[in-house]
Amino acid sequence: MKSFFERRDQWGHGLSLWLFTGIAFLIPVMCWSLQYVRLDNDVTSWLPDKDPQAKILHWCHDLFPRQDNVLVSWDDCSLTDPRLMAIAQRLHGIDKNGTREGGSQLVDEVTIPEDVLKRMMSEDIPFDAALANLQGLLVGEGPVCLKLTEAARERTNTLRIGREITDFAKSQFGLDVQLVERTLPQPTDKHLNLDDEPAWQVFEASRDYVNNQTPADLQLAWPRMHIDHDITQKFLQALAVMKVPDNPEETCIERSWFVRGSMAAMSVSFSKMGEADQSSALALIRSAAEAEGIPREQLHVGGRAVAATSLNGAVQEAVWNNAAPAWNLYHRSPILLSFVISLCLTYFMLRSLRLAVLVQSVSVLCSFAAVALIPASGAAMNMVLIVIPTLLMVITTSGAIHICNYWKNSGIDDSAKSVVHAARMAWWPCFLASATTAIGLASLVVSSLIPVRDFGIYSSIGCIISFVCVLYVLPSLMLYWPQTPPRPEHLNNHLWYRL
Structure with missing residues (x-):
């Protein structure tokens, strides 16, 4: 054959x-x-519709309709950072008499901590209580603040104690502690309307909150400090009994505390057009942040859309990556x-x-x-x-x-x-x-x-x-x-x- x-x-x-x-x-x-x-x-x-975990997810989406929200923050973003409102106006525009002016069609809504505080204070919730309820959502605690004792200030300088603390944290707890300087900026009223009474209430309460902050002698920050709570608590307890160099009878630290609102973020919701083109929507957020003077390496963006876009980019780079040199x-x-x-x-x-x-x-x-x-x-x-x-x-x-x-x-x-x-x-x-x-x-x-x-x-x-x-x-x-x-x-x- x-x-x-x-x-x-x-x-x-x-x-x-x-x-x-x-x-x-x-x-x-x-x-x-x-x-x-x-x-x-x-x-x-990735899970089929009949999977038990997928059923739970679909049940949750039925009760709480899903929308692609992206959380945006940067290294020194705080509650009263004026760049929060500036970026929000670049993305969403300005509402005048119920009409949206400016912004992008890729963005449906932008929420900053000030917006949530306005709603809560309009329901007669005090500023401190509203800020406490907002903790962990759009507001967080930043570096730990330290107040030195009189003996520590008399015997040595602040920089030396800072070096002692960083060495102690590395040797005893394996923490990469850094000395930082973070302060809450004074809130601005440039974006406020005269007839927006809740906004003025938030402004005045924020101003009083900033003015009443106790100055710190040292501020410390390290990775996962607000995630590994047990390690952070043990480290602060060890600092409380830390002795002054050359004077073992006196302690260095008078007290330590966190400032609520020294970290903040904004939530950006995409429109249907933004959900269809998530890469362009994320590029819009990054360009708006850069326009306000925020370096790209200090910008932090998270969310489902960010994860999916990053994975898509990794797949594309496996085929061809223009950013890599031709010889590599x-x-x-x-x-x-x-x-x-x-x-x-x-x-x-x-x-x-x-x-x-x-x-x-x-x-x-x-x-x-x-x-x-x-x-x-x-x-x-x-x-x-x-x-x-x-x-x-x-x-x-x-x-x-x-x-x-x-x-x-x-x-x-x-x-x-x-x-x-x-x-x-x-x-x-x-x-x-x-x-x-x-x-x-x-x-x-x-x-x-x-x-x-x-x-x-x-x-x-x-x-x-x-x-x-x-x-x-x-x-x-x-x-x-x-x-x-x-x-x-x-x-x-x-x-x-x-x-």
């Missing part, structure tokens, strides 16, 4: 020609499909680096540039075909599916090298017959390898995580595509780029025999 490569149509053309015709037709279709690849790394959508291929494009390494290893093992080019062409074709199925089927690319191209390149390259080695060791002088012989010899081993790999990957469809399930589906389909590319496309390319296999006495397999 004639093989696929020996058969002819009624015009005398080989079936390989029709195979190339089909591939030539599919390549534009694949390119068109790849244009519609969309990224979706929203981890809240590892950061420029890990996928391209995989291709280059695969090409070099293929050439090293086959000792033929022709075979290396053919093998890698087939592997790239297989990867593109599998990835093109993702948008064509309505799915989205995520951080799990991004490994499919590299996986299929490895699988296809492995099978293609088998074909090439069968061809090189065929010992047949006829170029066409040697290709047919190699394809026939490799068919059963490649089929078993592809089938078992596809079955193993397909077993991932039982996973409850949607990205893992999708990975199992598309990678198993990719294994089938890889089998077709290795057993039919590669031999067809070898027929149309013919070459006589080397004679047995010219083969050098001593290295592989040693291995």
Whole structure:
């Protein structure tokens, strides 16, 4: 029985020609499909609807409608920082007589601590009680403030005690304590309307709150100081009994306290347009902060939209990262680096540039075909599916090298017959390898995580595509780029025999 490569149509053309015709037709279709690849790394959508945890999440969203809120703050952001209102006006605009002027259509609402305090104080809640209720939401406690004893101020200077404290914190508690200087700025009334009585109440209460703050001799800050409460409490207790240098009978610290409101944040809610284009909405927030003189490295933005956008950016950078230098291929494009390494290893093992080019062409074709199925089927690319191209390149390259080695060791002088012989010899081993790999990957469809399930589906389909590319496309390319296999006495397999 004639093989696929020996058969002819009624015009005398080989079936390989029709195979190339089909591939030539599919390549534009694949390119068109790849244009519609969309990224979706929203981890809240990774669980199926029937999952118990997903049901709880949906129940919560039914009771409390979800909106993409982003929390924005910076290193020295405080309750009375005028930049909070300035950024809010840049993002949301100004409300005049119920009409919104300025701002961006990507932003639906901006909430700063002053807005919440206005609402609470309008319900006759005192400023201190309102600020305490706001603690942990949009207001936090900043660095710990220390008041030195008279003995400490008389015996030594503040800077020396600060160094003693930082060394003590590092040696006894492993804390990287830093000396900082944070003060609550005076609130501004430039943005207030004369008829906005609740806003003036908040302004006057904030001014009194700032003026009544006790000056601190030292202010300390360290990572996770408001998260690891037990360690912070033990450290403050140790500071309370810390002795004055050169005077072991006197303590250094008279008292320690936190200032509520020395840390603050703002909440930004995206509109439907902003939810559809989260990257642009986040870029708008960063540009507004930079316009108010906040360095990008000091800006802190958090939220579901930030996590999803960051994951999407990581997926895009795996394909191509314009920010990385061109010579640093590892950061420029890990996928391209995989291709280059695969090409070099293929050439090293086959000792033929022709075979290396053919093998890698087939592997790239297989990867593109599998990835093109993702948008064509309505799915989205995520951080799990991004490994499919590299996986299929490895699988296809492995099978293609088998074909090439069968061809090189065929010992047949006829170029066409040697290709047919190699394809026939490799068919059963490649089929078993592809089938078992596809079955193993397909077993991932039982996973409850949607990205893992999708990975199992598309990678198993990719294994089938890889089998077709290795057993039919590669031999067809070898027929149309013919070459006589080397004679047995010219083969050098001593290295592989040693291995």
